[in-house]
Amino acid sequence: MENKNDIAPLHGIRVLELGNYIAAPTAGRLLADFGAEVIKVERPRTGDELRNWRLYAGDTSMLYRTINRNKKSVVIDLRTDEGRGMVLDLVAHSDIVLENFRPGTLEKWGLGPEVLNETNPDLILTRISAFGQTGPMSQRPGFAAVAEAFGGFRELVGDPDRPPVRVGVSIGDSIAGLYAAFGSVMALYEGEAKRGGTPIPLSHRMIDVALNESMFSMMESLVPDHSAYGVNRERTGGRMEGIAPSNAYVCAGGGSIVVAGNGDRIFTRYMEAIGRPDLGSDPGLQTNADRWARREELDAAIGGWTAARTAKEALEVLDDAGVPAGPIYTAADIVTDEQYAARNMIQRFDVSTGEETLFDVAFPGITPVIGGQSLPIRHLGPDLGADTREVLEGLLGKSPDEATDIMARMEMELV
Numbered sequence: 001m002e003n004k005n006d007i008a009p010l011h012g013i014r015v016l017e018l019g020n021y022i023a024a025p026t027a028g029r030l031l032a033d034f035g036a037e038v039i040k041v042e043r044p045r046t047g048d049e050l051r052n053w054r055l056y057a058g059d060t061s062m063l064y065r066t067i068n069r070n071k072k073s074v075v076i077d078l079r080t081d082e083g084r085g086m087v088l089d090l091v092a093h094s095d096i097v098l099e100n101f102r103p104g105t106l107e108k109w110g111l112g113p114e115v116l117n118e119t120n121p122d123l124i125l126t127r128i129s130a131f132g133q134t135g136p137m138s139q140r141p142g143f144a145a146v147a148e149a150f151g152g153f154r155e156l157v158g159d160p161d162r163p164p165v166r167v168g169v170s171i172g173d174s175i176a177g178l179y180a181a182f183g184s185v186m187a188l189y190e191g192e193a194k195r196g197g198t199p200i201p202l203s204h205r206m207i208d209v210a211l212n213e214s215m216f217s218m219m220e221s222l223v224p225d226h227s228a229y230g231v232n233r234e235r236t237g238g239r240m241e242g243i244a245p246s247n248a249y250v251c252a253g254g255g256s257i258v259v260a261g262n263g264d265r266i267f268t269r270y271m272e273a274i275g276r277p278d279l280g281s282d283p284g285l286q287t288n289a290d291r292w293a294r295r296e297e298l299d300a301a302i303g304g305w306t307a308a309r310t311a312k313e314a315l316e317v318l319d320d321a322g323v324p325a326g327p328i329y330t331a332a333d334i335v336t337d338e339q340y341a342a343r344n345m346i347q348r349f350d351v352s353t354g355e356e357t358l359f360d361v362a363f364p365g366i367t368p369v370i371g372g373q374s375l376p377i378r379h380l381g382p383d384l385g386a387d388t389r390e391v392l393e394g395l396l397g398k399s400p401d402e403a404t405d406i407m408a409r410m411e412m413e414l415v
Contacts, residue, residue, distance in 0.1 A: 007370050008035025013188065016087070016094040017041065017071065018078075020048045022170045023128045023144070023211065024100035025067045026177025031096070031184065032070035033366045033375065039090060039391060040071045040382075043078070044411040047384040058353025060383065065351060066363055068381030074392075075385035075410050082409065084109055089396050091119045096184050100128035103138050117202050124187040124205045126180050132210035144172030144211050151215030152222050159237040176214040183207035244291040245270070245298040248328060255311035259302065259318060259325040262288055266323055273321035274305040335362045344373040349380055 013036040017028040025040070025048070032038040042048050048064065055061040077083040088111070091097060097116060099106060106112050116123055127133055130142030131150075145166060148154050153172070158165040187205055194200060225231040233241050238248045238258075245267070246260045261270035264286065271280030279301060285291050291298060306314050311327055318325040327333065340346050345365040351358045365374030385407075392403040 007375055009370075010185075011035035013037070013096065014094045015039070015096045015098060015184075016090050018087070018097065018099040018101070018106075019128070020100065021050055021143075022067060022173035023176045023209075024098045024126075024180065025050065026174050027098050027126065027128070027180035027184065028071060029067055029069060030177065030181040033377075034370075036096075038071040039094075039387070040068060040073050041076045041078070041087065041090075042073055042384060044075050047073070047075070051384070058355045060352075060354060060381070062351070062361070062363075065381040069363070070378045071382065072387035072391065073382040073385055074388045075407070077410050078109055078111075080409075082406070084111060086396070086406075087111060088115070088119050090391075091116050091123060093395055094120065094123065095188065096124045096126060098126050098128075098180065098184070102141050103127075103129050103133050113202060113206055117205075121199070122191065122205075124184055124191075124207065126184045126187075126207040126209065128176050128180050128209045128211070130211050132213065133206075133208045142211065144170050144176070144215075147176075147211030148172040148215050150212040152219045153215045156219075156222075156233060156235055158235045160235045162235075164235065172211050172215050175218060176209050176211045179214050179217075180207065180209045183209060239295065242292050243288055244295040245302060247299055247302075249299075249303050249306040249314075251306045251309055251311040251314055253310050256328045257306065257311050257314055257325055258328060259323060261302075261323050261325075262291070264288075267291065269321045270318070270323045273317050273323060274302060276301050276305075340365075342373075343369060344376070347374070347377050349377075351380060352383075 010031055013031070015028060015031050015036050015038040017024060017038055017040045019025050019028065028038045028040065040048070046052075048068070050067065051060045051064045053061055054063050076086050078087065106116075113125055116125060129138070130147055131137040131140060142150075148166065148171065149164075151172070154164040154166065156164075157167060184207060187207060190204065191200060222233060225233065240246055243262045246258075246262045248256050248258050250256050259270070261267055267285070268280040271277055279285055279298065285294060285298075309317075315325055315327065329337070334340055335346055343365070345367075346362050347365050348360045348362050351361045363377065363380065366377065367374070369375075388407055388410075389400075389403050392398040392406060393400060398406065
């Protein structure tokens with residue numbers, strides 16, 4: 001097997017990350033995971049606000065350490081002329097700039113697309129915002145929670161007799177980050193494919209990712225079904241509209257499992273496995289549409305069967321029958337699971353909180369897998385400004401004294 005340490009398809013690509021929170025940093029993390037040098041610019045003293053999100057101890061959260069892994073942290077004050085000049089100096093040495101400020105912010109700072117393009121005519125500028133850089137809502141602020149609602153996602157999450165709910169992670173930000181990374185790599189590819197030919201216009205090198213559109217793109221046939229048939233989908237709890245039986249079921253002992261037995265052939269085996277061959281052979285249950293109409297009846301039968309068995313017992317029966325099913329995992333389950341371990345999807349590090357060192361802390365590995373296992377995480381999200389001196393001296397050519405003076409002016413603790 002190839003040495004995983006040699007797998008770095010984006011080696012040689014430099015990314016300047018001007019983003020905060022989750023969306024742009026997720027894009028930066030994906031690029032960094034696969035070998036890009038990602039220089040994260042943070043404000044003096046406080047840094048990215050994500051350092052304080054879900055902060056259980058110390059001064060830097062595990063959320064920050066996770067999303068900003070494999071990056072460098074540089075402190076620059078974008079409110080100053082000197083700071084903005086330093087950003088332009090870094091732009092001249094970069095292939096991609098990532099940002100997720102409110103539209104117009106870079107322009108207000110004198111760092112708009114045209115200025116960046118003058119500094120580096122090959123630069124890819126990837127911008128993430130609530131509603132995109134154009135259109136009547138472009139100037140409105142908004143976090144992913146708002147975008148998830150605007151994109152149609154929230155209306156489908158939860159039970160039909162209760163208000164819509166959110167999922168337990170920042171799904172809108174994360175999906176936007178995926179699109180931003182994908183768009184950036186597309187632009188890199190176009191640049192390589194056309195190298196030496198007609199210069200690629202700035203408009204092709206600006207990737208415009210809107211949070212609401214990122215969520216909207218995940219909504220499958222929500223709009224076509226409405227447009228063609230007047231269908232307005234509704235919240236269905238643990239089910240998926242029009243697909244049955246597919247749900248979560250409580251087992252003896254309090255555990256729960258998910259069973260996706262909605263395929264026509266799978267359904268017959270499923271009903272045999274739970275001792276209800278009568279349902280499996282029922283002429284009125286041979287299509288998804290028929291089963292959806294009788295979903296309450298089916299879920300009652302399946303729920304009665306699972307209630308008499310532990311999750312482990314139920315899954316063994318379903319696995320033997322070839323019915324797709326699995327446990328509903330907690331974090332504790334994931335870190336001890338052999339499948340995750342076999343693919344190096346749990347990687348452990350000693351982590352400083354700023355107050356103490358926590359040993360052997362589990363972190364999620366790198367996706368997608370190349371070479372049979374997750375690539376190794378090179379390092380966790382860095383301490384604030386940990387790489388400022390290295391970047392100033394090594395990349396921008398400042399002397400040690402110049403770097404010291406700049407760092408002092410940026411009001412950071414010297415590192």
